[in-house]
Each structure stands twice: as C-alpha cells, then as structure tokens.
Amino acid sequence: MPPPINLPPELSALVSRFNFEHYIARKQLPSAMLLVGLSSSQAIQLAKFLIGNIFCEANGCGSCAHCHLLFEDIHPDVKLLTPVKAEKVIKIDAVRDLIQTIYQTPKKAKQQFVLISPANKMNTAAANALLKVLEEPPIHTSFILMAEQEYTLPITIRSRCQRFLVNAIAWENYWQWLSMSQEIVSPELIVELPLLVEDLCLLVKKGKSPCKVAARWGDYNPQEILTVFYTLCAQALRWRLCERQSDAYAIPELFNALSPLQWFNQLDRIKELTKKIHHNIQINFILSFETLLLGFL
Numbered sequence: 001m002p003p004p005i006n007l008p009p010e011l012s013a014l015v016s017r018f019n020f021e022h023y024i025a026r027k028q029l030p031s032a033m034l035l036v037g038l039s040s041s042q043a044i045q046l047a048k049f050l051i052g053n054i055f056c057e058a059n060g061c062g063s064c065a066h067c068h069l070l071f072e073d074i075h076p077d078v079k080l081l082t083p084v085k086a087e088k089v090i091k092i093d094a095v096r097d098l099i100q101t102i103y104q105t106p107k108k109a110k111q112q113f114v115l116i117s118p119a120n121k122m123n124t125a126a127a128n129a130l131l132k133v134l135e136e137p138p139i140h141t142s143f144i145l146m147a148e149q150e151y152t153l154p155i156t157i158r159s160r161c162q163r164f165l166v167n168a169i170a171w172e173n174y175w176q177w178l179s180m181s182q183e184i185v186s187p188e189l190i191v192e193l194p195l196l197v198e199d200l201c202l203l204v205k206k207g208k209s210p211c212k213v214a215a216r217w218g219d220y221n222p223q224e225i226l227t228v229f230y231t232l233c234a235q236a237l238r239w240r241l242c243e244r245q246s247d248a249y250a251i252p253e254l255f256n257a258l259s260p261l262q263w264f265n266q267l268d269r270i271k272e273l274t275k276k277i278h279h280n281i282q283i284n285f286i287l288s289f290e291t292l293l294l295g296f297l
C-alpha cells in the first residue's frame with residue numbers, strides 16, 4: 001500500500017506556520033492563494049499536499065482513487081498551468097483554454113484546483129485574462145499561484161490573492177536590525193520600507209525607471225531617505241563581502257545587482273549628497289536622487 005501523503009520537514013513546518021490545517025479541516029482553500037518564496041517543485045508539492053488532504057476522505061491516505069490520480073498528475077479536477085518548455089512563457093491561449101474548463105462542474109471531486117507555476121511567467125495578456133477570472137472565480141474552483149518572488153507578479157494579480165510569503169522578511173524588525181546605530185528615521189518611512197525595497201528591486205531589473213522611483217520617494221525628508229539608502233547600501237556591501245550565506249535579512253536580487261566596488265561608489269555618492277544637505281547647499285533633491293538611482297543601473 002502506498003504511504004500517506006507526507007511532506008519534507010521544511011514544507012510541513014509551513015503547514016502549521018500558515019495554519020493550513022484550518023483550510024484542510026474546512027476542506028476548502030481560499031479562492032485564490034499565492035505561495036511566494038518556494039521553488040516551483042516545492043510549491044507544487046505543498047499544493048498537492050493541501051489538495052490531497054482536501055480531496056481524500058482519509059486525509060491524504062496515498063492509496064485512494066483521489067490520491068492516486070493526484071500523484072500520477074492525472075486528476076481531472078486539478079489543472080496545472082506551466083510555461084510551454086520552448087517558449088518559457090505562459091501565453092493567453094493557455095489561460096483561455098483553462099478558463100473554458102473551469103466553468104464546468106468538477107469531474108470526480110466536489111471542487112477543482114488550478115495551479116499556476118511559476119505564475120510570473122504569464123505574459124501581460126495572459127495575466128489580464130486570468131485577472132478577470134480571479135475577480136469573479138467560479139464557486140467550485142480555487143486557484144493556487146506560485147512565484148519565487150512576489151514583486152515579479154503584477155500588483156493587480158497579487159491583490160486578488162491571499163498571500164503566503166514563505167521567505168518574507170519581518171519588516172517590523174528589519175529597520176531595527178539594519179540600523180544598529182539607531183539612525184533616526186520617521187516611523188512613516190520605516191513602514192514604507194518594503195515598498196522602497198521593491199522599487200529598488202524593480203529598478204535594478206529595469207522594470208521601473210529612476211525618474212519614477214525618484215518621484216515616488218522624493219517627497220520624503222531627503223536626509224531620511226539618504227539615511228535609509230546609506231544603511232541599505234552598507235548592508236548590501238557587507239553581504240557581498242563577507243556574510244553571503246548566513247544573513248536572513250539579505251535581499252539577494254538587490255544586493256547581487258551591483259559589484260562591491262559599485263556599492264562603494266553608491267555609498268560615496270550618498271555621503272556627498274548628505275554633506276551638501278548638512279552644509280545647507282541648495283540642491284535639486286529629486287534630480288540628485290535620480291542621479292543616485294542611475295547608479296543602480
């Protein structure tokens with residue numbers, strides 16, 4: 001007899017961390033959930049565990065018809081949307097084909113699940129088509145979207161999903177940890193830190209222009225913005241030079257974008273700007289800020 005559905009320890013820890021037991025007990029997942037921070041195969045493994053526990057009468061026995069079909073990847077009520085291998089992208093046609101099937105009643109179970117992995121591989125047209133369904137999902141269908149990084153998905157899609165951020169940085173502790181010297185920054189700006197980091201991540205991936213980022217953050221107190229930037233750059237440099245592996249607060253996609261020398265240069269630019277502000281030298285802050293941001297490209 002096959003073993004019951006089990007998870008490796010790192011994934012089963014997530015079941016209790018996110019209280020997935022609650023959904024399993026109710027035999028229902030959120031209508032759209034987004035799993036962020038797992039590799040595609042891990043995310044699918046976790047999704048199958050959840051679905052197996054919902055479909056199976058014996059909580060994922062591993063041997064009933066549902067369990068068997070699920071783990072053979074042939075369950076008619078579980079649809080997996082992945083990029084076509086050659087194209088590495090999920091196109092609108094694939095989403096349209098999927099949409100046609102999800103309004104039909106489930107074949108074997110009481111509900112059906114759509115897994116999209118990696119969800120960030122949907123192109124804009126595909127994401128827009130999916131968005132319409134997420135806005136009014138069929139009652140018997142739940143969506144599980146998966147992505148390694150949250151910001152790679154359009155905000156419109158993200159906002160429609162209940163998010164489970166596996167590798168989420170505890171932002172409330174982040175600044176406290178980042179700023180060992182207790183630099184003074186207003187609580188309002190600290191609350192915005194995740195957005196600021198997200199903007200920087202987009203900037204280095206050329207998904208947002210320096211002008212847009214400068215315009216968004218240029219209204220804050222220049223000295224405070226520079227303090228945040230200086231602390232982030234110093235942290236990136238330290239990570240690049242010595243603590244690469246062990247740092248739970250690292251943001252690899254940002255920190256790896258510049259070489260150590262480039263991070264040094266950014267620190268110098270910030271110091272120059274800070275000096276000017278301290279000496280009351282008139283500067284156009286937005287323009288100076290844009291120049292600083294260009295250093296990330």
Ligand SMILES: [Zn+2]
Binds near residue numbers: 057061064065066
């Ligand atoms: Zn079973």
